[in-house]
Amino acid sequence: MSPVTPINKQMQEAPSSIPVLGITINENRWLIPMNDIGEILPVPKIAPVFLTYPWFLGVINVRGNIYGLSDLGHYLDKQPTRISAKTRIFLLASRLGKGYAILAENILGIRDLTEFTRQTETGHENKSPAITGMYNDRQNKRWRMLSLPTLVQLPSFLQASR
Template identity: 70%
Template sequence: MLTEQINNKTQEVPLSIPVLGVTIGEDRWLIPMDAISEILPVPKITPVFLTHLWFLGIINVRGNIYGLCDLAHYLDKKTTRINAKTRVFLTDSHPGTGYAILAESVLGIRDLMEFTRQPDHEDERSVIADVYNDRQNRLWRKLNLPALVRLKSFLQASS
C-alpha cells in the first residue's frame, strides 16, 4: 500500500502492479510487466542440435540473440503448438543473457489487484511466485522469472 496526502488527510492507495496474462500449456500465467522487454509473434527459429526438446533454438530480434524456451514442455512435458496466436516474450535481461519464452496466447495486461492470492496453494515449484484466482474463480500462476533463469536445469539446455 502506498500512503498519499489528499486534502490534509492521509489515505492508503493500493499499488497497481501490471502483469501480463498468458496461457502456457493448459495453464493461465501472470508475468510481471517489469520482467518483459517485448512481446512479438514467433520469429524464425534456428534450431540448436543436441539440446533438450524444450529448448527450441535461438531467435534473432534486431541483432540480439535469445534462447527460446517452450516453458510448457520444460515444466510439464507438453509441447506448445505454434499458431497465429502464439507469442514470444523477451525477458528484460542483461546483454548476452537473453531469454525468450513461448506463450500459446496472450490474454492481455492485467492489474494484480484484480486477483485474489491463494496462500495455501499446493504447487511448490520454485518458478511459481504465487497462485491467484480471478473473479471467475479461474486459477492463475505468477511466474517467478528470476528463479527460472537461475535453475541449473534451465540454464543447461544441452542434452
C-alpha cells in the first residue's frame, strides 16, 4: 500500500464540486442538483386538466411525450409563479420517473455548491421534506436546496387531482 501523498490528501479534504442550477420562483431562490434535471425548455402550450389542485397547471407535449406541469411555488408556498418571457420549465431526469415538469420563473444559471455556505438554522422556511437545506451565497442571499427525488415521492405531490 502506498502512503497518501499531499495532493491526494488535499483532494480528500476539499469539498466535492456539485453543479447546481440556480432558479427563482417568485421571491425565492432555489438550488437544484444538475443530475436531477433532464432538460430546460421555454414554456410550451399548457393543456389544463380539470379537477386538479391549482398548483398542477396541466399537461404539456414535448416532442410527443406528455408531462404533468407543476408550479412549485404554488405547491410549496401557496403563491402562483409569475409567467413571463424569462419563465422556463425543466423536465426531471428520467431516472426520477417519466412525465414530470416543473415551472421556474427565471433560470439564473449553473453554479457550484462550493460557492454557497450551508445554514444550520433552517427556521420556518423548511416546511417540506423536499427542501433539504438552506444556503447563503457570497452576497448573503438565501437559497433553498430542492430534492427532486424526494419531491416526486411525496403523496401530496403525486396526488394532483382533487
